[in-house]
Each structure stands twice: as structure tokens, then as C-alpha cells.
Amino acid sequence: MSSERRSHDLAAYEARVRSGPCFVCEFVAGAPGSAHVTVYEDEEHVAFLDRYPTVPGKVLVAPKAHIEHAVRDLDELAYLRLMSVVRKVALAVEAVMKPERTYLLSLGSQQGNSHLHWHIAGLPADTPYRQQQFHALMTENGVLSLTDEEAAATGDRLRAALADSVEVAG
Structure with a gap:
């Protein structure tokens, strides 16, 4: 998998997320140009590779329904179901990427990317300390240059790990 980074057009990205349609809703609806590599899906949730990853294997998990607040828009059981998917x-x-640490964040706001989604970002094991934590997650520091084939292969490996975990748990 490529570890090369490319710059990210933050102005274009901000304009798109602040004025365009909801990227999760567009993805779930199958809108043209909104495809992502899906790694998990059930009736209520979807997990897919981040289109602008800052670490290898970065995944987003979201409810399919347009929910905007993790706490007040979900009842306790819906919240626990979502968090169960995030954990899974x-x-x-972790099984595929072998990170030193796994970061879990819910980002977005009413001003952009308002659809509730969790970022799952595995910190590569040899990352220097000053390039960890927020630095590792900021697209301002560049995004990974992955080919479609590399993204598809990562998706395959994650789906296989998820299938193995279901077989072990079942």
C-alpha cells in the first residue's frame, strides 16, 4: 500500500461539504460519483473506506438514516447498535492494519458533514510521536495517494476480517 502523500484541496473540499448534498446520504442512495469501497453493511449502518485517508485503512461508519447528533438523535439502543458496529x-x-493505536472520532458539524459518522483510524506502528494524534488525522498534512486497486484490496482484507470475526463470534 502506498504511503506517499498528496496535497488535499481544502478550499474545494470545504465548499463541497458546506454547500453540496450530504455525502453519506448520496453514497447510501448510490448517487453517481459518490461511490466508496464498502467494508460492512447491515440494515441500519454502513462502513466504507475514507476517500481522503490520512492513515492506511481509514474507515468511516455511519447510520444509513440521516442522523446528525450522536447523543440526542439516537435512543440508547440505537446508539449501542451503532457503537457495536464501530467496535466490530x-x-x-486492527486485525488488518496492525496499528499502534486505533483512533475513534465523530467529526462534522451543522456547518458541514452533518451526517453522523465515526472515523476509525489506525495509527501506523512506526509513526514518529510528533506525527501522531491530531497531526496524523489532518488532511492539511496531505492524504494518502492510493490507487483504486489498493483501495479495493484493503476493502477485501477488511471484509475478510469482518467475515472471520462473525464466524468466530457466531
């Missing part, structure tokens, strides 16, 4: 996918990321 994070364990697959």
Missing part, C-alpha cells in the same frame, strides 16, 4: 469494524482495522 475497528477490530477488523
Whole structure:
């Protein structure tokens, strides 16, 4: 997998997320140009590779329904179901990517990317300390240059890890 980075057009990205349609809703609806590599899906949730990853194997997990607040828009059982999916996918990321640490974040706001989604980002084991934590997650520091084939292969490996975890748990 490529570890080369390319710059990210932050102005274009901000304009798109602040004025364009919801990227998760567009993806779930199958809108043209909104495809992502899906790694997990059930009736309520979807998990897919981040289109602009800052670490290898970065995955987003979201409810399919347009929910905007993790706490007040979900009842306790819906919240626990979502967090169960986040954990299941994070364990697959750990099995495949072998990170030093796994970061779990819910980002976005009413001003952009308002659809509730969790970022699962495995910190590569040899990352220097000053390039960890927020630095590792900021697209301002560049995004990984992955080919479609590399993304597809990562998706295959994550789906296989998820399938193995279901067989072991079942």
C-alpha cells in the first residue's frame, strides 16, 4: 500500500461539504460519483473506506438514516447498535492494519458533514510521536495517494476480517 502523500484541496473540499448534498446520504442512495469501497453493511449502518485517508485503512461508519447528533438523535439502543458496529469494524482495522493505536472520532458539524459518522483510524506502528494524534488525522498534512486497486484490496482484507470475526463470534 502506498504511503506517499498528496496535497488535499481544502478550499474545494470545504465548499463541497458546506454547500453540496450530504455525502453519506448520496453514497447510501448510490448517487453517481459518490461511490466508496464498502467494508460492512447491515440494515441500519454502513462502513466504507475514507476517500481522503490520512492513515492506511481509514474507515468511516455511519447510520444509513440521516442522523446528525450522536447523543440526542439516537435512543440508547440505537446508539449501542451503532457503537457495536464501530467496535466490530475497528477490530477488523486492527486485525488488518496492525496499528499502534486505533483512533475513534465523530467529526462534522451543522456547518458541514452533518451526517453522523465515526472515523476509525489506525495509527501506523512506526509513526514518529510528533506525527501522531491530531497531526496524523489532518488532511492539511496531505492524504494518502492510493490507487483504486489498493483501495479495493484493503476493502477485501477488511471484509475478510469482518467475515472471520462473525464466524468466530457466531
